[in-house]
Amino acid sequence: MSARGGFIERSIADIAATLEEAIFSEELARKEGLLQNLDPRVKVITFLALLLAVSLSKGLLIIVALYFLTLLLAWRSRIPLGFFIKRVWLVIPFFTGLVALPALFNIFTPGEPIVTLWQSDRFHLAITMQGLRTATFLVLRVGVSVSLAVLSVLTTPWATLLKALRILHLPQVFILILGMAYRYAFLLLHTANSMFLARQSRTVGQMTSGENRRWIAASASTLLAKSYHLSQGVYLAMLSRGFQGEAQMLGTFRLKPSDWLWGGTLLALALLAVLMGT
Amino acid sequence: MGKEPIFELEGVSFTYDGRVTALRDVSLAVAAREKIALLGANGSGKSTLLMILAGLYFPALGQVRAFGNPLTEEALKDESFAFSFRRKVGLLFQDPDVQLFSPTVWDEVAFAPLQLGLDQAEVVSRVEEALRLLRIESLRDRAPHRLSEGEKKKVAIASILSLHPEVWLLDEPTAGLDPRTESWFLDFICQLNEVGHTVITATHDLDAVDLIADRIYVLSEENRLIAQGTPQEILSDQELLLRCNLTHEHRHRHARLEHAHPHRHPERHIHPHE
Numbered sequence: 001m002s003a004r005g006g007f008i009e010r011s012i013a014d015i016a017a018t019l020e021e022a023i024f025s026e027e028l029a030r031k032e033g034l035l036q037n038l039d040p041r042v043k044v045i046t047f048l049a050l051l052l053a054v055s056l057s058k059g060l061l062i063i064v065a066l067y068f069l070t071l072l073l074a075w076r077s078r079i080p081l082g083f084f085i086k087r088v089w090l091v092i093p094f095f096t097g098l099v100a101l102p103a104l105f106n107i108f109t110p111g112e113p114i115v116t117l118w119q120s121d122r123f124h125l126a127i128t129m130q131g132l133r134t135a136t137f138l139v140l141r142v143g144v145s146v147s148l149a150v151l152s153v154l155t156t157p158w159a160t161l162l163k164a165l166r167i168l169h170l171p172q173v174f175i176l177i178l179g180m181a182y183r184y185a186f187l188l189l190h191t192a193n194s195m196f197l198a199r200q201s202r203t204v205g206q207m208t209s210g211e212n213r214r215w216i217a218a219s220a221s222t223l224l225a226k227s228y229h230l231s232q233g234v235y236l237a238m239l240s241r242g243f244q245g246e247a248q249m250l251g252t253f254r255l256k257p258s259d260w261l262w263g264g265t266l267l268a269l270a271l272l273a274v275l276m277g278t
Numbered sequence: 279m280g281k282e283p284i285f286e287l288e289g290v291s292f293t294y295d296g297r298v299t300a301l302r303d304v305s306l307a308v309a310a311r312e313k314i315a316l317l318g319a320n321g322s323g324k325s326t327l328l329m330i331l332a333g334l335y336f337p338a339l340g341q342v343r344a345f346g347n348p349l350t351e352e353a354l355k356d357e358s359f360a361f362s363f364r365r366k367v368g369l370l371f372q373d374p375d376v377q378l379f380s381p382t383v384w385d386e387v388a389f390a391p392l393q394l395g396l397d398q399a400e401v402v403s404r405v406e407e408a409l410r411l412l413r414i415e416s417l418r419d420r421a422p423h424r425l426s427e428g429e430k431k432k433v434a435i436a437s438i439l440s441l442h443p444e445v446w447l448l449d450e451p452t453a454g455l456d457p458r459t460e461s462w463f464l465d466f467i468c469q470l471n472e473v474g475h476t477v478i479t480a481t482h483d484l485d486a487v488d489l490i491a492d493r494i495y496v497l498s499e500e501n502r503l504i505a506q507g508t509p510q511e512i513l514s515d516q517e518l519l520l521r522c523n524l525t526h527e528h529r530h531r532h533a534r535l536e537h538a539h540p541h542r543h544p545e546r547h548i549h550p551h552e
Binding site for chain 2 (some may be wrong): 023026049096157158159162179180182183186187190213229233234236238239240241242243244247248249250
């Protein structure tokens with residue numbers, strides 16, 4: 001494999017990394033930790049309250065404090081902090097940072113200039129204090145919100161989290177479809193990986209970009225056809241086991257005293273954050 | 279046969295998309311508690327026949343009756359008939375990935391009893407019983423994509439077991455299994471029949487067929503039912519097996535003699551001239 005790697009090698013590596021990460025996340029969700037032991041419904045409600053607090057709070061320090069609370073919860077849930085922080089903050093600057101960038105300048109956010117970038121008779125471009133504050137708020141809010149969402153996913157098996165969403169009165173069929181989509185995404189990833197490996201095993205020398213494009217198009221259509229065929233089979237399998245258009249699910253969650261305690265504490269902290277930040 | 283048939287097929291033909299023929303003029307009857315094998319080469323229509331028996335495909339021509347009632351798309355729109363039929367008939371798909379669509383093993387095994395509207399305690403009891411009988415309790419929280427092929431097959435069986443069906447339709451149940459799991463599976467099929475279930479297995483495995491069937495229906499590569507009989511009758515008809523692509527001739531050597539004839543490899547070579 002070359003240092004840069006061809007598109008096949010990169011695709012295989014990316015698929016393998018995605019599968020490994022999913023397995024790693026599932027292992028974290030099954031560890032013995034603070035949030036792992038919390039009833040998933042309590043987790044959904046309290047994390048939604050914390051998300052609301054992050055969105056509504058107007059105090060920068062309050063949002064920073066909520067981020068430290070998130071880190072504390074991650075640490076008590078035995079989530080590797082380096083992995084957790086990197087997972088969120090390596091992505092946020094690229095997306096939210098780009099969105100927040102214009103808000104720095106006096107064109108969009110007039111105010112007291114702190115750094116002047118361009119000065120002429122007709123045009124003045126500067127970073128303003130108000131702009132910096134707005135951009136920081138945006139990046140922080142998104143970062144802390146994503147951290148909370150990632151933490152809830154890392155500490156709850158996907159299937160359990162989906163079931164817990166029923167507390168928000170999501171229709172059962174919606175939850176069933178989400179669960180199936182997640183389950184079959186892995187199967188199709190494995191199939192795609194096998195297709196790439198099969199292609200690699202028969203590739204001698206370099207493929208031209210045209211050949212690559214044709215192969216990718218053919219692979220995509222094959223995968224689409226496979227997934228369509230699979231969906232028909234799955235529907236028949238559901239029918240054969242009594243499915244009649246309305247999915248039935250079983251809720252087996254039990255609230256423990258510790259769920260009430262932690263749920264109450266986190267809700268109180270979320271409320272406090274909103275009140276202090278306004 | 280003597281007993282009241284639970285499945286009756288009369289002149290059944292089936293085509294996919296009106297173009298590809300999968301079954302031609304098939305007639306057969308299955309009585310309760312029978313152990314039947316549908317024997318045929320790949321593409322002979324075995325899986326399609328099982329789908330028809332499971333009330334998932336409906337033939338373009340011919341009649342299908344199940345438990346004394348016509349088994350049609352229209353009939354299955356009646357909720358009480360559909361409920362009663364689905365409760366009685368379980369189908370094991372050839373590809374376990376098709377059958378295991380739930381996010382965890384526990385959810386998968388609970389799916390059928392939940393759809394049948396059983397109360398929570400009964401659902402939990404059935405799931406636990408199925409997991410225990412198949413000795414897969416340790417897999418309960420696992421996702422299907424993280425199971426081996428043998429484990430997937432066991433979970434797929436558990437997902438039917440929790441339905442408590444009277445009739446088991448098994449599509450190539452031992453395909454792709456390692457020898458130990460295959461042996462376990464063959465024992466399981468025999469036990470199902472011993473406790474009173476009707477078992478219909480689609481297979482092309484000649485070595486296992488005398489174990490899993492008391493009666494065999496043979497499908498030709500032209501998708502016709504061309505023979506039926508006991509395993510002894512069918513397996514001793516080399517010309518039939520050769521014609522249906524269920525056995526083959528290959529050239530081999532005995533001492534100085536090199537020749538070709540059809541034979542099977544159950545434990546060792548069985549040569550008609552020995």
